[in-house]
Amino acid sequence: MLQDGLRGALNQSALEPAGPQAAKVTHLWWFALAIATTVYLLTMGALWWAAHRARQRELRGEAAVGPEAEQGMTRGVTYSIAATIVILLIFLVTDLSVGRTLSPVPSKHPLTIELTGHQWWWEVTYADTSPHGRFTTANEIHVPVGEPVLFVLQAQDVIHSFWVPNLAGKKDLIPGYTQSMWFQADTAGLYRGQCAEFCGLQHAKMALHVVAESKADYQRWVDQQRGTAAIPTDSAARRGREIFLTGTCAMCHSIEGTSAGSHAGPDLTHLASRRTIAAGTLPNTRGALGGWVVDPQRIKPGVRMPPNMLKPQDLDALLTYLQSLK
Amino acid sequence: MACAGPPNGRRPASGVDAAISLKGRVWLAAALLCAAGACTREQKAEPARVPASPALPAAAGPRASVALDAEDGQWTMPAKSYSAARYSQLGEITADNVKNLRPAWTFSTSVLRGHEEPPIIVNNTMYILTPFPNILYALDLTKQGAPKKWQYEPKPQSEAQGVACCDVVNRGPSYADGKIVFNTLDNNVVAVDAATGKELWKTRVGDINTGETMTMAPLVVKNKVLVGNSGGEMGVRGWLKALDLASGKVLWTAYSTGPDDEMLIGSRFKPFYPKDQGKNLGVTTWQGEQWKIGGGTVWGWLSYDPQSNLVFYGTANPGPWNPDQRPGDNKFTSSLVARDADNGEAVWAFQMSPHDMHDYDGVNESILLDVPWKGQTRHALIHPDRNGYVYLMDRTNGEVLYAEPFVHITTSRRVNVSNGSLEYVPEKKPRVGEVVRDICPASPGGKDWQPSSFSPRTGLVYIPHQNLCEDEEGLEANYISGTPYVGMNVRMYAGPGGMRGRLTAWDPIAGRAAWAIEESFPVWSGTVVTAGDVVFYGTMDGWFKAVDARNGHPLWQYKTGSGIIGQPVTYRGPDGKQYVAVMSGVGGWAGAIVAGNLDPRDSTAALGFAAAMKDLPDATQKGGTLYVFSLP
């Protein structure tokens, strides 16, 4: 069902790189795999051959090989050990070189995104030279194609790990520490990421999506995200807004342009513009949204969001409002 | 193991014997040591007079002067005069005879919260405004024992107490044109007939549901009542309003943040320094719409210069305290603003603490002085700020003549006079999830609201202030309308020397302290200085003190019923004698631990102030009494 919400299958494979980071690692992997397989097959071959030889001898009733064979064995073993060492060194060198090439950010002033891990969702803030240009969203990161993006990683509660396999390896978000990493998306598309460090009850459902899009689309998105939520015109939505601001919602969520300013939960200023809700768990459809608002504990047991028993018409109004938050 | 703290596994045993609590204290010591740093704790010490920089003869050299009205023996506004000098030309009580001072009469207010207000004396009547519920008493001075003439009760909403950040205080009424004007905690500005106590008008100017309250003393200028709001800890947007003295109609509103038109910033707006110049700084120096809940309230003192027709006032801290949540300079919070008294148009503004990180409000008083400066006389104002510096500024254009530290400062290196910028120490910036230690001055600042006084005779400014440092830890603050919006764990303790309070006599020209008196508790009361060269102030353990204005020699002291945080005044009674009056009644932020029965075991109680005042409950009790003294 999520697919309809996301237009396309969910891709979270480390072997389908969409950027230089992941690509290099993928190459490294195939290289390593090739070596490993060869070495493994050779070893097993040797094992089989040894067993076979011994059997032959036994069938022929020969006695076990005597000391004269020792040199041969010594040579064999020495060579194979030497070979192992050489191979390992080759691997080590390639690996380290790859590691070096990947670490520095290839840009002076990269687009910087501050990512904060919460139990169990992602707070995403786009940095800007002017404070007024900053804006905050959640669980969905938009990046321009072909441009390195720098991530500043922090955690609000426990250790999380930021990982979008198609784009780059992971980095931990550790409370009290500030780490950074970067990646670059070369092909436009939707890439799924997921928390990779066990962080409690809903670790399994702490996902995010990276939307890589053309510079133009990205700019359009940024401009729209910077805007604040307008006061709805139709009565239903207005009623929904009222419920949001005076009910339980405003205790945890914020909507720019209203009096709701709590950061306990994700920022909902442009909720309707996102593809998923509940940290990449549900498609952002009216139905899913309703189900989530009413009984989130059924979908993500232990999640911080409480159930909300709204009267049907109230729920309807609230959903109308939430869906108006483009 | 020593760091373990006491065994807690004990079942909640009923009744804890002394032994255990004693152990508790031992553990406290251990635990604190483990916490590495933050080990400064107030040591008891007797108040002592210490000469700060080599004491200069107060009378020598050129002196600052101040504009004074002719002395009429009255006290019509909390600051005595528009120039906010709190100087009385009455000379009956002198350094020589003050030792004979004795109580003339007293009056109980029936309120037990912090009494920060001064009595107002007009036409042989004394007006006393209590803290919430803001009862206004009129006492007849002509009669023996000053019986009550009438009392006026505004009956403010009791919920208002829930949104008053630092006790439900009020800093006093003002008299003008036969009216007593004052603010109530629930945001009403009230004008009462001074003679009859009849309510003339009552205007609601704020909404407690957004966390707004009012505690400041209005200033009446040319038939305009200038008032501002409180609530910098509640996500309130600060403003200054002018009401028509006759009708109570709101004439204009000048916000401290937001777009220029709402801040009444127009063509006349010419800040001295580039850092304060630009269009719509009230918006562009904030993320998103944070300026709407960004603080910059106006709960402090206003002064007025008739010559230039300008009012000068400071704006409070930006909200929330946690600076990470509000990137940018957050203009114009923690700033000084000069406005045209008629239409409120901003003339200049100067931000003392850009992107304030430690609740360094800018609301402290500005005393309007004329100082000889580099050969010429400058129309200046002197402003001891919470960030620990005394600013001497040209009040005509907002140029900083000097900014010199008057307390121990670790949060900033200096104020660069060439561009007016405060040079922060980055290590002392509060960080989320990490305790930053040894932040000096603490959030109440080098000096809080408690007003200074200036004597043209000695040429010294008498600054009552505190000496506190603190540890801070930033937290994610959630804005929930009508609830606190702070986002900081704070733990305060005495600054270097272990004395938490000080009265500093400041030489406004030399830019350094002439002498200082150390007090164990913060000096949370105002000061007043008289032509008799006597400075009066009170301490939080209840002593009302008189010291020699020239050298700070202690002359006289009297123990009142409760801690003193009020503003002493002096006046000439109908019998022609000089009287000195002060409210006794501990409270306020510093006294909350007593006024609110707080539990000192939680070091973050009262935004961390309780930690520094653990011994106050032993030193004084709640009260609410007016004390009037005179010579026999």
Added chain:
Amino acid sequence: MRRLSTVRAVSFAVASFLFATSVAGCRREERRFRESPPSATPTTVRVSALQPGTMQDTTHARNPYENNAYAQSEGQRLFGWYNCAGCHANGGGGMGPPLMDDQWIYGSSPENIYTTIIQGRPNGMPSFAGKIPTTQVWQLVTYVRSLSAQNSTGARSSRTDHMMMYPGSSSLQDPEKPKNSFRPPASEMP
């Protein structure tokens, strides 16, 4: 079979041990994410959060979480999230009265505290009716009671990952059994 007798003895010991501990654990360790039916007070629109809300009958309300560790830690989190700490600090009080001492103006029983949170109190305690779901209110109640050591110490967390609030003790101070003392209202309490 002598060996068997041994085995039997041992297995009996094991069994009884398991049983003993299991009885001890359950109640404290339960994590009840979803009360069925999912409970929450209906959202009602009100003019002001500061005026006491609509009266609610809490006479036969009982705290389902007393001594439950999970509810207590949830309550601790919400205490910060919903700005309770803004007024009550971490139990020491500030704008609001302290919660870790033995003076309870409006009563210290779970029901009293529940009512206080839901309906608010005249001297500044806002009403959170319709703003905090019942389950969470009870979690708050559980935590608030732990501040003055009124419920099981076994369920309480020793500290938060923040500034040390209670120097010299693990979770909280030498417990004081609260007595409901009714102080004179208004001007005396924050």
Added chain:
Amino acid sequence: MSETIAAAPTVDPNGPYEAEIAELTRTYHSDAGRFWGWVTSVDHKSIGKRYIATCFVFFILAGLNAGVMRMQLARPENHIVGPDRYNQLFTVHGTAMMFLFAVPVMTAMATYLVPLMVGTKEVAYPRLNAFGYWTFLIGGLFLFAGLYSNTGPDTGWFAYTPLSGPEYAAGKRVDVWAQVVTFTEIAGLVAAVEMIVTIFKMRAPGMSLNRIPLYVWSILVVSFMIVFAMPSVAMASTMMLAMDRLVATHFFNRAEGGDPLLWQHLFWFFGHPEVYIMFIPGLGFVSAIIETFTKRKIFAYPVMVLALFVTGFVAFGLWVHHMFATPVPQLGRSLFTAASVLIAIPTGAQIFCWIATIWAGRPRYTTSMMFALGFIVVFTIGGMTGVMIASVPFDLQVHDTYFIVAHFHYVILGGVLFPLFGACYLYFPKITGRMMSETLGKWNFWLFFVGVNVTFFPMHLLGLDGMPRRVYTYLPEMGWGKLNLIATFGAVIIVSSVAVFLWNVISSWRGGAIAGPNPWGAPGLEWATSSPPPPWNFHPVPVVEGRAPLWEAGEELPVATGLATDRREVLITTALDAIPDNRHEHPGESHWPLVMAIAVGVTFIGAVWTPWAYVVGFAMSAVAFGGWGWPRGEHPADQVTDGVLPRSEAR
């Protein structure tokens, strides 16, 4: 194999020693078997047996956890268990497998075998040995008691702070974990000390260092590793984590100057060597098995020994490769990468040597041998992936994914369980006196071999496909369903294999073919005594003249006589050349080890609730110490070895 039995020389009990044996029987008399005798026994064989049995019980319980987890993951959005229960399951699975099975079972086997292999009558410090077992038992029961009372730890077997700290881990669950770790560390350290002393000072005369069996070498290396590694985690969990949680210290509280990363360093400084602690004894078993069933001494003995030592040493230079995603300087990372890569060399060397041995020998494909070969096949895969994830960039992709899960299950099942099963089949006759069924054995092997690969190979792919570990469920759209289903199916096969094994053990114990002293014609001293061995193992004690005593000795094994038989006297030899040094009297049955263990139990279990438990515990321990150390009769403890002379030299 009848001919081998005949061939193997043994110490003949009905030789000229009847009188002494009779006296020994009195000296070593205990009513073992009856409950009291059972709890007071200090015989390393009886302790070893119950130790092994206990470990297998925990193995099965932890395995069942895994079973439930596999069921839950078989389908996306499955609802067999919720996140709360699932987290407890995988945490207890990991904790139990590591702390209650993989390491202790090897200790247990060593407790039983090492004294026999080095040809001494008893283990060093027999009462300490008993104490170790009881402590371990209490700890293990505590963990599962926790799980079954919904108090199972739920923060993963490495319990990262702050998730495991006081704020985020409510209740007592993590405290249970912390104390269980402590219990097992105590047991582990105790055993390590005994092993080191036994191996250095109690070897049979003539068993100089260069004649020590490879298995014994591996145990020696591991014992040293334990001594260095385990205090780190014991301190971290007992002192720091427990104190943070119980009395609000701030070791791991970043806000007040503590550091959550400190935990990771302390834990992995133990946690990584732990892996090698688990499978180095396995390598030892493989050597023993291959030696036995190829009828040929292991090729390049010095290389093998060296390899063990190098592995044990380098193992301490790897821990940071569990932390590549945390702030670690580039250079540091490179160093740990290098170390992680290079540790493959010694292991590789050993594998080559075994292959050479097989090539040169006459392999007999008994179940035991099959498991040894299976070990090479499976373990090598784990080794390969191990080298891969030493690479920082690659590790950052697969770290904390199912690729890692696959990797370490290949290493652990390959490195621990295959050799362990092999060893069971090899030593079962020695322990019980009966042979295990070879037919069931083959079933056991093939089911296990297939099961392991079917279960864990797909996990490599899942990991690369982005499936993080420790997720209680996943979305259908992720397309991880098929592979997970396969893995679950594999798990079923493993379960059946283990069932077969158990059945084989039980049935063979009841009615397996009677095994002689040396059914396999193996070379080690352990085969030089009856099966099961008498309480005193050997009398007189054998004398060693080569690396494979039973193969090199002629008809009769040279022995050393002269040890007193009226008391439990053991022969102490020199560390290097094992020349008789002096004799030492060992204590008899004692209940004090149990009392002591209970004292420890009270201390640590009580400490979950109150620090006062330490006070009480210390008092109890004091009493136990008193009883333990009470003087033991008038016999002079140590004497010079006059009269103890190797027979051979007497000739």
